[in-house]
Every structure is written in C-alpha cells, then in structure tokens.
Amino acid sequence: MSELADLYQEIILDHNKRPRNYREMPECTCSAEGNNPLCGDEVKVSVRLDNDTLSDVAFQGQGCAISRASASMMTGKTKGRTASEARALSGQVRDMLLGPEAAPPPEVGDLAALSGVRKFPARIKCAMLPWHTLEAALAGQATATSESGD
Amino acid sequence: MANWDLQALRSDFPILGSSVNGRPLVYLDNAATSQKPSQVLEAVDRYYREQNGNIHRGVHYLSQVATDAYDRAREKVARFIGAPSPRDIVFVRGATEGINLVAHGLAKCWLKAGDEILLTRMEHHANIVPWQQAAEQSGARVVVADITPSGEIDLEDFTRKLGPLTKVVSFVHASNALGTINPAREVIRLAHEAGAVVLLDGCQSAPHFRVDVSVLDCDFFVFSGHKVCGPTGIGVLYGKKEWLERLPVYQTGGDMIGRVSFEQGTTFREAPEKFEAGTPDIAGAIGLGAAVDYLDATGFDAIEQAEQKLRDHVAPRLREIPGLKIYGDVEAKVPVLSFTMDGIHPHDIGTILDTDGIAVRAGHHCAQPLMKFYGIPGTARASFAFYNTTEEADALVASLRKISKIFA
Ligand SMILES: Cc1ncc(COP(=O)(O)O)c(C=O)c1O
Numbered sequence: 001m002s003e004l005a006d007l008y009q010e011i012i013l014d015h016n017k018r019p020r021n022y023r024e025m026p027e028c029t030c031s032a033e034g035n036n037p038l039c040g041d042e043v044k045v046s047v048r049l050d051n052d053t054l055s056d057v058a059f060q061g062q063g064c065a066i067s068r069a070s071a072s073m074m075t076g077k078t079k080g081r082t083a084s085e086a087r088a089l090s091g092q093v094r095d096m097l098l099g100p101e102a103a104p105p106p107e108v109g110d111l112a113a114l115s116g117v118r119k120f121p122a123r124i125k126c127a128m129l130p131w132h133t134l135e136a137a138l139a140g141q142a143t144a145t146s147e148s149g150d
Numbered sequence: 151m152a153n154w155d156l157q158a159l160r161s162d163f164p165i166l167g168s169s170v171n172g173r174p175l176v177y178l179d180n181a182a183t184s185q186k187p188s189q190v191l192e193a194v195d196r197y198y199r200e201q202n203g204n205i206h207r208g209v210h211y212l213s214q215v216a217t218d219a220y221d222r223a224r225e226k227v228a229r230f231i232g233a234p235s236p237r238d239i240v241f242v243r244g245a246t247e248g249i250n251l252v253a254h255g256l257a258k259c260w261l262k263a264g265d266e267i268l269l270t271r272m273e274h275h276a277n278i279v280p281w282q283q284a285a286e287q288s289g290a291r292v293v294v295a296d297i298t299p300s301g302e303i304d305l306e307d308f309t310r311k312l313g314p315l316t317k318v319v320s321f322v323h324a325s326n327a328l329g330t331i332n333p334a335r336e337v338i339r340l341a342h343e344a345g346a347v348v349l350l351d352g353c354q355s356a357p358h359f360r361v362d363v364s365v366l367d368c369d370f371f372v373f374s375g376h377k378v379c380g381p382t383g384i385g386v387l388y389g390k391k392e393w394l395e396r397l398p399v400y401q402t403g404g405d406m407i408g409r410v411s412f413e414q415g416t417t418f419r420e421a422p423e424k425f426e427a428g429t430p431d432i433a434g435a436i437g438l439g440a441a442v443d444y445l446d447a448t449g450f451d452a453i454e455q456a457e458q459k460l461r462d463h464v465a466p467r468l469r470e471i472p473g474l475k476i477y478g479d480v481e482a483k484v485p486v487l488s489f490t491m492d493g494i495h496p497h498d499i500g501t502i503l504d505t506d507g508i509a510v511r512a513g514h515h516c517a518q519p520l521m522k523f524y525g526i527p528g529t530a531r532a533s534f535a536f537y538n539t540t541e542e543a544d545a546l547v548a549s550l551r552k553i554s555k556i557f558a
Contacts, residue, residue, distance in 0.1 A: 004505045008498075008556055016557075017493070039497055040514050040527050062527040064495035065557075120501060 006116030007123070008065065016065035021058040021075035028056070034133030036125055036146035041067050045075075045133040052082045057134070064126050066117060071130035073111050083138050090131040097124050154452050160537050162187040162444075173507030176542045181326050181354060181486050181533035182511050183376045186441075190379060193440035197433045204429055206405060220432050223439030224422070230442040231352075231371060232362035233388050240394070240422040241435050244385035245353045246276040248372035249320070251387060251425060252349055253280035255397035256288075256318060260347065263289030265317040268346065270295045270303050270332075271523050272325050275516040277351045281320060290317065297523065301328040301478030303337060312344045319346045323355035327515040327531065328478025329486030331355070338368050347393065353377055357535070358457060358484040360450040369393050375434060380441035384434030387425070394421035403427040453536040457485040460534045464543040471550055477529055485534035488515070490526055491550070494557045499530040502556070506549045508542075 025031070028046035035042045043061035047054050057075040061067075070093075078086040089107065096104050096115050104112035117127045125146040136144035160166050163185045168175050177185060197219065203212030205220050221236070228236040242248045261267070267281045271294055278292075285292050293316070295308040303321065312319070319341035324331045334350055341348045349370040355361055356373040363371045370393065375384040389397070399406065399418055406427040408417035418424045445453070465487065468474055473492030491499060500512030513528040514521045521528055532546055 004502060007501070013557065039512075040518070040521075041497075042527075062495075064497035066498070068495075123497070123501060126497065 003116070003119045007120055009113045009116060011110060011113045012065060012069040015069035015072040019059075019068050019072040021056075021072065021079075022060060023058050024060065025056060025058045028058075030137045030140060032133050032137035032142055032144055034061075034129050034136065034144040034146070036067075036129055038125070038146070039064075041126060041129060041146070043067060043071055043130050043133050045071070045130060045137050047134070047137050049083065049138075052084075054078050054081055054083065054086055059130060063129070064123075066114075066123050067126040067129050070111075070114055070127045073114075074130050074134060077109065077111060078134065086138065087135060090135055093131055094128060097127055154456065156456075156537070156539060159448065160539075162189065163537055164188060164191070166537065170507040170509070171505050176506075176508040176538075176545050178532040178534060178538065178542070178546060179509045179511050180357070180535040180538075181329075181377070181515075181531065183382070184357060184379045184535055185537070186379055186381070186437075187444050189444050190381065190437050190440045194381060194433045194437040197436045201436075205432055206423075216432055219436050219439075220430070223435040226439040226442050227386055228388075230361075230446065231356070231373075231386070231388060232364045234364060235391070237420075237422060238388055238391055238394065240387040240389065240425045241430050242372075242385045242387050242425075243383060243431070244374040244376070245351060245372040246280075246374075246385075248370075248385055248387035249276055249349065249351070250280045251400045252370050252372075252389070252397065253284040253320075254400060256347065257284035257290075258287075258398050259396060261285075261288035261290040261317055264315065265290040266293045266311075266313070266315040267291070267318040267320065268293045268295060268308070268311055268316050268341075269319075270308070270321045271297045272301065272303070272328065272330075272517065272520050273320075273322055274326055274351065274353070275518070277320055277322060277349075278519070281318070284318075294519070295321075297520075300480050301325060301330040302480070303332050305333070305336070308337065309340060312340060312346070314344070316341070316344050316346045318349070319344075320349040320351070322351040322353075323361070324352075324358065324484045324486075325478065325517075325520075326354045326486070327517040327520050327529070328488050329354070329483040329533070330478040330480055331482050331484065334366055334368070338366055342367070354484055354486070357445075359454055363388050375438040375441065378438075378441055379444055380438035381431075381434045384431045384438050386438075389421070391421075394425075397421075397425075399424055399427075401425075401427040405429070448536065456536045457534060460538055460540065460543055461485045461487075463540045464532075464534075464547065467543070467547045468550070471547070471554060473554065474550070477524060486531060487533070488529040488531045490529050491554065491557075494553060496528045496530040498557070499550070499553055502553050503530075503546070503549050506545065506552075508546055508549055510546075 025046035496512035
C-alpha cells in the first residue's frame with residue numbers, strides 16, 4: 001500500500017484532475033505528438049519559442065494519471081526556461097526514474113512526486129512520454145514514441 | 151453442477167495458490183490466457199521425459215510413441231469442436247497463425263480484384279490485419295460491418311454490406327474485448343447464401359461453451375490452445391475438407407511433401423499435413439489434447455453454470471460503483487467484463503488492482519477500431535474462468551471501490 005501511496009501522491013492526483021496548461025496553442029512555434037503503442041496513450045505538446053526561451057508550453061491528449069500529471073507538471077516547470085535547460089530537466093527526470101536510486105535533485109522541484117513510478121517499471125514509459133514528446137518538438141520532429149530514448 | 155467441487159478443481163491449477171505483491175493471486179485475465187491444470191503440465195512433462203521423438207520420421211519406438219500421441223491429440227481436438235474428421239484439424243501456432251494461413255491462401259486461390267472481405271468493427275487485430283494484407287495482395291477490399299451500441303454485430307448493417315462481391319466473411323464468435331456472443335449460426339447462413347466463405351474466430355468461445363463446427367457450418371474455425379487451459383505455441387485451424395484441399399500451401403519444407411525432386415518438381419501431401427511444414431509443437435499438441443480432455447471431464451454444462459453464477463454475482467456489484475460503466479452489458483455473453491470508470495484511466499485501475507494481487511488487462515485489447523467506436527482509449531477488463539470464486543469477484547469489487555476513493 002505504501003508503494004501505491006508513493007505512486008499516486010496527492011500532487012499527482014491533483015494534476016491528473018486539474019491538468020495545467022491543457023489547451024491548444026494555435027500560435028505555437030513547434031509541437032509534437034507522442035504515443036505509447038503498447039497502451040495507446042497519446043499526448044500532444046506545443047511550445048512557443050521566443051529566441052531560445054520556451055515562453056509558453058501546453059499539452060493535450062489521452063493518458064493515465066501518471067502521464068497527465070507528468071505532462072502537466074512539465075508544462076509549468078519548463079515555461080520560461082531555455083531549450084537546453086528544458087532538455088537538461090528532461091534528463092534529470094529520466095535519471096530519477098531510470099538511474100541508480102538517489103534522492104531527487106532539488107532542481108526537479110514538484111517533479112520529485114514522480115519518483116514513486118520507479119517501483120512500477122511498467123509505468124515509467126507513461127511518465128516519460130510527455131518529456132520525449134517535448135524533446136521531439138524542440139528538435140523539430142513531429143512525432144515521438146515511448147519506445148525512443150529508454 | 152451436482153458434484154461441482156470448486157476447491158478440488160482449483161487445486162488442479164498450481165498457480166492459483168500463489169501470491170502476488172503479498173496478496174493471494176486473483177487471476178482475472180483469462181481472456182488473455184488461461185491458467186494450466188496439472189493434468190496439462192504433466193502431459194507435456196511426460197512427453198519430454200518419456201516419449202520424446204520426432205513424429206512421422208522414425209521406425210524406432212520413440213518416434214512411434216510420439217506420432218501416436220500427436221495423432222491422438224488431433225483426434226481429441228476434432229471431437230472437442232465437433233469436426234467430422236481429425237483430418238480437418240491443422241495444428242498451428244495459435245489463432246493468429248490460423249487466420250494468416252487462411253487469409254494468405256484465399257488471397258491466392260479465391261480472392262480477385264474488386265472482391266470484398268467483410269469483417270466487423272469488433273474484431274481482434276489478428277482478424278483484421280491478415281485480411282488487409284490479403285486485400286493488398288489480391289486487389290480485394292476490406293468492408294466493415296457495424297456493431298450495435300450493446301456490442302453485437304448489427305445484422306441490418308451486415309446484411310446491407312453483404313452482397314455478390316462479398317467473397318469472405320470473417321468474424322469473432324465471442325468478443326475478447328466485450329464478451330458479447332455473436333449469432334454465429336445466423337451470420338454464417340447469411341454469408342453462405344451470398345456465396346462467401348466464412349472464418350469464425352473462436353478464441354473466446356472455445357474456452358466457455360460447447361462449440362460444434364458441424365452445426366455452425368463455418369468453413370474455417372480457429373482457436374488458441376493457451377486460452378483453453380493448454381500450452382502456448384499451439385493452436386487449431388479447422389477447415390472443411392473441400393476448403394483445406396483447395397487452399398494452397400502456406401509454409402513449405404519437411405513433413406508436408408509427397409516427393410521432392412530437383413528434376414521432376416515437388417509434390418505435397420494432403421491436408422492437414424500439407425499445412426504442417428517442419429517439426430511441429432509436438433509437446434504443445436499433446437498438452438492441448440490433455441487440456442480438452444480436462445474441459446470435457448469438467449463438463450461444459452457445469453462450466454457454463456459456474457461462469458453464469460460468477461457473472462450474476464459480480465455484474466450488479468460493479469454496476470453499483472459510481473461512475474463505472476460496463477461495455478457490452480448484455481445477457482448472452484462469456485464472463486468478460488470490460489469497463490471504464492469516470493475520470494480514471496484504465497491503466498491506473500490495472501496498476502492499483504495489481505498491487506492488490508488482482509490481474510486484469512487494461513488497454514485497447516488489440517481491438518482499436520472497437521475502442522474508437524465507443525470513443526474511449528481503452529477499458530479495464532476482468533475476464534473470469536470457471537475456476538474463479540465469488541470471493542475473488544468480491545476482492546475485485548472492493549479494490550475498485552478503493553480506487554474510486556483514491557481518485558475522488
Ligand atoms: C478474439 C481473439 N482473436 C484472436 C486472438 C489471437 O490469439 P493468439 O494471440 O493466441 O494467436 C485473440 C487473443 O488474444 C482473441 O481474443
């Protein structure tokens with residue numbers, strides 16, 4: 001039960017229920033669609049880049065609580081950062097989920113709530129999908145799948 | 151049901167006594183694969199320990215023992231589904247290979263450009279993709295019959311789409327994603343009147359009720375061993391004699407040939423051997439023979455009654471959970487309960503149930519067109535077998551109530 005409580009922390013349930021920046025962004029400068037062919041999760045991430053800064057980040061799609069919360073927190077966390085900072089953050093999330101067990105680095109902030117996913121290997125792809133999709137958007141690719149990267 | 155001893159039956163299945171995540175296993179993913187009784191495990195084990203030889207190849211003792219056991223398995227399977235002769239039974243890797251074999255063959259010997267292959271919107275991907283391939287190869291076209299909101303073939307739409315161009319009708323006997331049972335006899339009759347050849351996908355019917363292919367009158371019938379308490383890697387293609395004769399070879403190689411010659415060319419054996427190239431899954435076939443023996447001994451009357459009882463117990467309790475919706479919620483169905491819960495993704499349901507030791511499947515169930523029909527990304531699916539208990543059903547309901555609270 002405690003692993004379960006770690007997975008579905010209050011903050012994750014909250015982002016699942018009231019996802020932030022869940023909207024279309026007609027004025028976006030880049031976007032990508034990610035999907036997890038195994039479970040059918042789909043997410044679209046849209047970004048507006050001003051110079052090298054992500055001045056706006058939004059998402060839409062169908063997914064489980066883990067992928068929705070991850071996407072919702074991601075949009076808040078990456079807004080106002082540079083593209084390379086956003087990529088670095090994505091790397092830190094990946095390390096937190098897949099790397100050797102360690103206390104989450106302070107930079108990830110609220111995203112530390114995702115660390116409970118570690119104990120549920122089948123769900124790591126759900127948490128990473130929005131991040132893969134953001135990276136694809138920043139790289140100018142139209143699509144990403146949960147199979148890439150990890 | 152007079153002498154239905156559930157505890158004794160359950161003790162035949164070693165895995166049912168195991169624990170998952172510190173809880174007793176509650177296995178409700180039987181539509182994906184069933185568990186195996188000791189009788190099946192022992193038959194496979196005995197083959198490798200005492201009977202292992204290649205079939206149809208040796209004059210020696212073990213080859214003969216293995217050949218006899220393999221042939222007996224074919225006889226048992228033929229009896230199990232009411233096939234007129236064991237010669238009408240082709241052993242394949244599973245339903246998927248069975249459908250591929252037929253689709254590949256019909257693309258060569260039956261389908262022409264402009265012909266139509268009529269499927270339904272509730273098919274498993276295994277009964278969609280091989281026909282798309284056959285269509286591509288032959289120039290035929292795949293046509294899809296609608297289903298009703300309650301999850302059965304829409305007979306009106308089916309009849310409308312059935313016509314002189316329809317050369318193949320292929321459909322599922324009982325839906326893996328919904329559990330609903332199609333009126334197979336009627337659909338097959340209509341298809342035959344239109345001049346089509348009919349394949350019936352029996353993956354989810356064969357485990358739950360008595361199938362008689364002679365009464366159904368389908369031209370082909372497929373099912374997978376692993377869903378009827380048998381091993382993985384073995385499945386069955388039944389075909390009417392005239393169709394098995396007509397269908398061209400699939401894979402080629404040893405065992406399926408009459409004579410091989412570089413000068414005079416190669417001849418093939420008759421069905422079923424002509425479709426069984428190479429060394430088959432001998433142990434799998436023997437295990438499947440033991441599995442159908444087991445189901446026959448348990449008795450489909452008793453199995454149906456037990457499963458009906460489980461369904462009557464669990465369905466109303468599920469309906470009471472706020473926000474829970476059952477898809478294909480009709481009376482005539484196999485014990486498959488596919489559902490969604492408002493605001494809760496099926497994967498989250500699956501993960502939380504798993505922490506309680508309860509195995510269900512979450513997702514699209516290899517039926518993406520069906521999920522699209524309902525406008526949902528997927529469902530959670532609890533699929534029961536005769537060896538499940540009402541206590542297990544109660545554990546499912548209790549865990550779902552907990553999930554409701556977590557996401558409230
Ligand atoms: C209705 C139906 N058809 C076809 C299949 C494919 O069976 P297999 O994967 O054993 O070949 C399945 C199993 O998932 C099924 O439920």
